[in-house]
Amino acid sequence: MAMILYETQNDVVILRVIGGATFAEISAAVKQYFPKVTRHLVWDYTNGNLDNVTPDDFRGVPDLSYKYFTNRNGGKTAFACPNKYEYGMFRMYTAFAAIKNMPYEYAVHRSFDDALTWVMN
Numbered sequence: 001m002a003m004i005l006y007e008t009q010n011d012v013v014i015l016r017v018i019g020g021a022t023f024a025e026i027s028a029a030v031k032q033y034f035p036k037v038t039r040h041l042v043w044d045y046t047n048g049n050l051d052n053v054t055p056d057d058f059r060g061v062p063d064l065s066y067k068y069f070t071n072r073n074g075g076k077t078a079f080a081c082p083n084k085y086e087y088g089m090f091r092m093y094t095a096f097a098a099i100k101n102m103p104y105e106y107a108v109h110r111s112f113d114d115a116l117t118w119v120m121n
Contacts, residue, residue, distance in 0.1 A: 076119040
């Protein structure tokens, strides 16, 4: 079980994952927090992991994300993933998002600072 903490920094929503997130927890966070995203989003997995999420589960996340980005106008989404498994899963996510023509820019970074810098520039 994970905690997903919501923060804002200017026009950036930051979701910090602590512990092992499940697909249900990620889905709940998307439904709860994505309507609050107006421009940029950073998912911080520095202290979290996706050990409880399968690649098949992950394939549905782009459609779910798009459905709940109700107030977002453009913007960037970055993923801070220092661990190999999470980094690979979010690289896969960015590929799914590209195939589905999601209207946002995506990048996966190894550190939170790099992810935040990328969305701010």
